Amino acid sequence: MSTSSEIYSLRVNGTDQHVKDAWIGESLLYVLRERLGFMGSKGACEQGECGSCTVLINNDAVCSCLVMAASAIDTDIITVEGLAPSESPNDIQQAFVAEGAVQCGFCTPGLIVAVHHLLETNSSPSEIEVKEALSGNICRCTGYGRIFSAVQLVISQREKSIS
Amino acid sequence: MSTRTTSKQREVLGVSALRPDGLAKTQGTFSFSSDYTADNMLWGATLRSPHPYARIISIDISEAIKIDGVETVLLASDVPGKLTYGLIASDQPVFASEFVRYMGEPIAAVAADHPETCRRALDAIVVHYEVLKPLTSIEDALNPNTPSIHPDGNVFRHQHILHGDANATGDIVVEGEYEIGMQDQAFLGLEAALAYPDSDGSGIELVVATQWLHEDQKQIADCLAMPKEKVRLQLGGVGGAFGAREDISLQVHTCLLALRTGRPVKMQYTREESFFGHVHRHPGVISLKHHVTNEGRIVKIEGTMKLDGGAYASTSSAVLINGVTHIQGPYKCPNAVFDGYAVRTNNPPCGAMRGFGVVQACFAHEGQMDKIAKAVGKSPVEVRLLNAMEKGDTLITGQPVESVAPVARCIRETDALPLPEPLSLSAGTMELPGGSGRTSELHNIKRGIGWGVSIKNLMYSEGFDDSAEARCTLGDGVATLKFATAEVGQGFVVLAQQIARTVLGVDVVVLDRIDTNIGSAGSTSASRQTWMSGGAVDGACRLVRERLFEHVAHMHGLDPLQLIIEDTDIVDTMGPLRISVSEASKGVKITQTFLHQHRKTEELDENGQGNCHVAFAFVAHRAVVDVDVELGLVKVVQIATAQDVGRSLNPLALLGQIEGGIAQGLGLAVMEEIIMQNGIVKNPSFTDYLLPTALDAPDVLFIPIEEPDPQAPLGAKGVGEPPCISVTPAIVAAIRDATGIDLKRTPVRPQDICL
Numbered sequence: 001m002s003t004s005s006e007i008y009s010l011r012v013n014g015t016d017q018h019v020k021d022a023w024i025g026e027s028l029l030y031v032l033r034e035r036l037g038f039m040g041s042k043g044a045c046e047q048g049e050c051g052s053c054t055v056l057i058n059n060d061a062v063c064s065c066l067v068m069a070a071s072a073i074d075t076d077i078i079t080v081e082g083l084a085p086s087e088s089p090n091d092i093q094q095a096f097v098a099e100g101a102v103q104c105g106f107c108t109p110g111l112i113v114a115v116h117h118l119l120e121t122n123s124s125p126s127e128i129e130v131k132e133a134l135s136g137n138i139c140r141c142t143g144y145g146r147i148f149s150a151v152q153l154v155i156s157q158r159e160k161s162i163s
Numbered sequence: 164m165s166t167r168t169t170s171k172q173r174e175v176l177g178v179s180a181l182r183p184d185g186l187a188k189t190q191g192t193f194s195f196s197s198d199y200t201a202d203n204m205l206w207g208a209t210l211r212s213p214h215p216y217a218r219i220i221s222i223d224i225s226e227a228i229k230i231d232g233v234e235t236v237l238l239a240s241d242v243p244g245k246l247t248y249g250l251i252a253s254d255q256p257v258f259a260s261e262f263v264r265y266m267g268e269p270i271a272a273v274a275a276d277h278p279e280t281c282r283r284a285l286d287a288i289v290v291h292y293e294v295l296k297p298l299t300s301i302e303d304a305l306n307p308n309t310p311s312i313h314p315d316g317n318v319f320r321h322q323h324i325l326h327g328d329a330n331a332t333g334d335i336v337v338e339g340e341y342e343i344g345m346q347d348q349a350f351l352g353l354e355a356a357l358a359y360p361d362s363d364g365s366g367i368e369l370v371v372a373t374q375w376l377h378e379d380q381k382q383i384a385d386c387l388a389m390p391k392e393k394v395r396l397q398l399g400g401v402g403g404a405f406g407a408r409e410d411i412s413l414q415v416h417t418c419l420l421a422l423r424t425g426r427p428v429k430m431q432y433t434r435e436e437s438f439f440g441h442v443h444r445h446p447g448v449i450s451l452k453h454h455v456t457n458e459g460r461i462v463k464i465e466g467t468m469k470l471d472g473g474a475y476a477s478t479s480s481a482v483l484i485n486g487v488t489h490i491q492g493p494y495k496c497p498n499a500v501f502d503g504y505a506v507r508t509n510n511p512p513c514g515a516m517r518g519f520g521v522v523q524a525c526f527a528h529e530g531q532m533d534k535i536a537k538a539v540g541k542s543p544v545e546v547r548l549l550n551a552m553e554k555g556d557t558l559i560t561g562q563p564v565e566s567v568a569p570v571a572r573c574i575r576e577t578d579a580l581p582l583p584e585p586l587s588l589s590a591g592t593m594e595l596p597g598g599s600g601r602t603s604e605l606h607n608i609k610r611g612i613g614w615g616v617s618i619k620n621l622m623y624s625e626g627f628d629d630s631a632e633a634r635c636t637l638g639d640g641v642a643t644l645k646f647a648t649a650e651v652g653q654g655f656v657v658l659a660q661q662i663a664r665t666v667l668g669v670d671v672v673v674l675d676r677i678d679t680n681i682g683s684a685g686s687t688s689a690s691r692q693t694w695m696s697g698g699a700v701d702g703a704c705r706l707v708r709e710r711l712f713e714h715v716a717h718m719h720g721l722d723p724l725q726l727i728i729e730d731t732d733i734v735d736t737m738g739p740l741r742i743s744v745s746e747a748s749k750g751v752k753i754t755q756t757f758l759h760q761h762r763k764t765e766e767l768d769e770n771g772q773g774n775c776h777v778a779f780a781f782v783a784h785r786a787v788v789d790v791d792v793e794l795g796l797v798k799v800v801q802i803a804t805a806q807d808v809g810r811s812l813n814p815l816a817l818l819g820q821i822e823g824g825i826a827q828g829l830g831l832a833v834m835e836e837i838i839m840q841n842g843i844v845k846n847p848s849f850t851d852y853l854l855p856t857a858l859d860a861p862d863v864l865f866i867p868i869e870e871p872d873p874q875a876p877l878g879a880k881g882v883g884e885p886p887c888i889s890v891t892p893a894i895v896a897a898i899r900d901a902t903g904i905d906l907k908r909t910p911v912r913p914q915d916i917c918l
C-alpha cells in the first residue's frame with residue numbers, strides 16, 4: 001500500500017528480519033507469510049478460533065493472526081520452520097506422519113507448534129490434558145484420533161529415552 | 164489394531180504406507196494454493212451482495228478505481244464469454260448485474276497492490292439496490308403462485324418414484340417428519356488461487372485448490388471465451404474439500420483480473436467470505452410413512468423429500484436423486500410411492516457435501532426404524548437385522564444390489580464391539596457434557612445408546628459418462644505416475660504409489676505434477692477416486708508391466724506369459740530366471756496411459772425406475788452419548804462402527820477416513836448449522852459456526868468389513884462418505900434414548916432438549 005512507510009524488525013527463529021514498507025495494521029500472520037516468506041503458519045479464520053496460525057512468542061503459544069506484527073518487536077518468535085531443521089524433522093513431526101495424523105495438512109503446522117508447546121510445559125500430560133491443550137486447534141479431516149495417537153507416541157518415546 | 168508400517172515391509176497395497184506429502188505438511192513446507200506468490204503480483208477481492216434478493220439499480224466504481232494502488236474493477240459487463248457457470252445447469256452469473264439472489268452473491272471484483280487496498284476499494288464501490296422480499300421457504304418455492312426468482316423457475320427438479328404395488332398396506336403404519344439443518348464443509352484451507360496470464364493475453368495458467376481440475380477448466384474457458392487448452396490448471400495444495408470445491412468459486416474472477424491487468428493475481432477468501440463463496444449441504448424436510456407387518460417387516464414406504472437448493476442450481480438435481488433413491492435405507496422394501504423436490508430460494512446455494520443427499524435420507528429412514536422397533540416391540544438392532552438388505556435385493560428404483568451387500572454383518576459386528584464404561588462419579592468436568600463451561604450436576608446426566616445404518620452409492624449416477632485417466636512411465640527401476648486426480652487430503656497420492664509398487668515391483672514411485680496436461684480424472688467426490696483413479700493407475704501400471712515382460716522375454720528368449728512379479732523381481736514361473744525390476748528396466752523407458760470407466764448407468768424414468776447407480780457401500784454406527792438433560796448439553800462418548808470397505812488398501816488411511824467422517828457427522832448431529840433468518844446468514848465465522856474440537860472427539864471403535872467387490876478394480880469400495888452418514892442419526896437416536904424426547908431435527912440444539 002502506498003500509504004505505508006513503517007520499518008521495523010522481528011526476531012524470527014533466532015534471526016532478525018527487517019520488515020519494510022509495511023502497513024502498520026498488518027497481523028503477525030500476514031507479515032510472517034507475505035512479507036517474510038514463512039509460509040508454514042496458516043490462516044483459516046483470522047479470528048483466533050482455529051489455531052492454524054499458532055507460533056511461539058517468548059515460548060507462549062499464540063495465534064499469530066491476533067497479534068499486530070509491529071507489536072511483536074523485541075520478542076522471540078518461533079514458527080514451525082524454526083522447530084527443527086528441514087533435513088531432520090523432530091519426533092513430533094515424525095510421529096504425525098507415522099500415526100496418520102496428517103490428511104490435508106492445513107491444520108498440521110499449527111498443531112505441531114501446539115504439541116511442541118504442550119510437551120515443553122508438561123512432559124507427561126494425561127489424555128484429557130492433551131485434548132484440552134489441542135482444543136484450540138481445529139482439524140476438519142482427521143477427527144483427531146490419529147493426532148492423539150501421534151502425541152501418545154511422542155510421549156512414550158520420550159519417556160523411554162529418559163529411562 | 165496395529166496400523167504402523169514396519170521398516171521391513173514394502174509399502175504395497177494392504178499395508179499402512181505413509182503419505183509422501185506427510186513430512187512436508189508437518190514442516191510447513193508443503194505448498195497450499197494460498198502459499199503461492201509471484202513477482203509483481205496483485206491481490207484480488209470480491210464485492211458481495213448484502214441482500215438476499217434485490218434488483219441492482221446502479222453500480223458506481225468511479226471512486227474505487229481512483230484509489231492509489233487499485234489496478235482494476237470488473238463487473239458483469241467485463242466478462243468476455245459466457246456470463247454464467249454451473250456444474251449441471253449454467254445458471255449462476257459470474258457477476259450479478261440485474262438481480263442479486265442470495266446474500267453474498269458476487270457483484271464486482273477488484274485487483275490492487277495489497278489486501279487492505281482491495282478492502283478499501285470494495286468499500287468505495289457504490290451499489291444502489293431495490294431491495295425485494297426474499298423467497299426463503301421451501302413451501303413458498305413449491306407454490307405455483309409464487310413469482311419466479313430466476314428465469315429457470317423455482318423448482319430445480321421433481322422426481323416421482325413408484326415401485327411395486329402402490330396400494331400395498333401393512334399391519335401397522337409408522338409416520339415421521341424429519342428436518343435437517345444447513346451444514347458447511349468448513350474445510351480449513353480457505354479458497355485461494357493464483358492466476359498467471361500469458362504475456363500476450365491469449366491464455367492463462369491457474370494454480371487452484373479444487374476437486375476437479377478439468378471441470379473447472381471447461382467452465383473457466385467458457386466464461387473467458389478461450390479455447391480449453393489455453394486455460395491451464397495446476398492443483399495447488401488443497402486444505403480439505405468435502406464437496407465445497409466441486410463448484411466454481413473464485414476461479415473465473417481470478418483469471419479475469421489477471422487477464423485484465425496483465426499481472427499475476429492472487430485471490431484468497433477470508434473465513435467469512437468462504438461461508439458465502441461455496442455451496443453448503445442442503446437443508447430439507449422429509450416426511451415418511453412406513454407400512455410394516457406386525458413383526459416389523461417393511462411393506463411399503465410413502466412420503467416426500469423437499470430440499471432447499473438456494474439461489475442457483477449447482478448439483479441440486481443430483482443431490483435430490485441420491486436422496487430419493489436411498490430413502491429406503493439399507494433395507495428390503497418391495498413397494499414405494501415417493502416424491503422428491505429440490506427448490507430454488509434466496510438462501511445460499513447448496514450442492515455437494517460428503518454424503519450428497521444420502522445424509523438427509525438416512526436421518527429420516529433411521530428415525531423411522533427406531534419408531535418401527537418401538538411399534539412392534541423389538542430392539543433397534545433386531546428390527547434392522549430383520550429388514551437388512553442382501554445381495555440381489557432391489558432399491559425402490561428397481562435396481563438390484565448386485566455386488567457385495569454385508570448389511571447384517573455390519574450391524575452384528577458393530578453390536579459386538581464393547582460398550583464404554585458407565586460414567587464415573589469421579590469424572591472430571593472436561594469429560595462431561597459442556598466441558599469446562601458446565602454448571603449443572605452429575606445426577607442430571609443421562610446416558611443413551613442409538614443406532615444408524617446406511618447405504619451409499621459410489622461414483623456418479625444417471626448415465627453420467629464418468630472416467631479417469633492415468634499415465635505410468637517406467638525406467639531404471641523408477642515408476643513415474645501422472646494423473647489429474649485432486650488430492651484433497653484423502654491420500655490418493657499414497658494409494659497411487661502403493662498400486663505402482665504392487666503391480667510393478669518398484670520401490671521408488673515419483674508423482675508428477677497434478678494438472679490438466681493429461682485427461683480428466685473426474686472429481687474427487689462421490690467416494691469415487693479409489694475405484695476410478697485407482698483403476699486408472701492400476702490399468703496403466705499393468706500395461707507397463709506387460710511391455711516390461713515382453714522386453715525381458717525377448718532378451719531371454721522366453722514367453723512373456725511365463726513371467727510374474729514377485730516382490731521387486733521378475734520371475735520366470737517355468738524356469739530359473741529371476742531378475743530385479745530395476746535391473747530389467749535399466750536403460751528402458753516404457754510409458755502407457757489408461758482410461759478407466761465404470762459400467763454404464765441409466766437415467767430414471769418418470770416413475771423413478773432405472774439402474775441409475777454404479778455400486779453401493781454399507782455401514783453401521785452405534786452411538787453412546789451422555790446428555791445433561793437440564794442444560795441440553797450432549798457429550799458423544801463413543802462411536803462403534805463396522806463399514807463395508809471391500810478391501811482395506813491402507814488400514815491407517817482408512818481409519819483416518821472413518822474417524823474424520825464420524826467427526827463431521829457428529830458436527831451435524833449436535834452443533835453445526837448455518838443459521839438463516841429471512842435469507843440472512845447469521846453465523847458466517849468459526850466463532851459462531853461451531854466445529855468439533857479435540858474435546859468433542861468420541862472414542863471410535865472400528866471394524867472394517869472386507870468382502871472384496873469383484874466389480875471394483877482393486878476390490879476396494881470408496882470409503883470417504885459412509886462414515887459421516889449414519890453416525891448423525893445414531894447420535895440423535897442416542898439423545899432420544901437418553902431423554903425420551905421425540906427429536907425431529909438435526910442438529911439437536913440445547914433448547915430442543917431442555918426447553
Ligand code: FES
Pocket residue numbers: 042043044045046047048049050051052053054063064065066
Ligand atoms: S487463523 Fe489464527 S486462529 Fe485461525
Ligand code: FES
Pocket residue numbers: 101102103104105106107108138139140141142351402403652
Ligand atoms: S488434516 Fe485437514 S484440517 Fe487437519
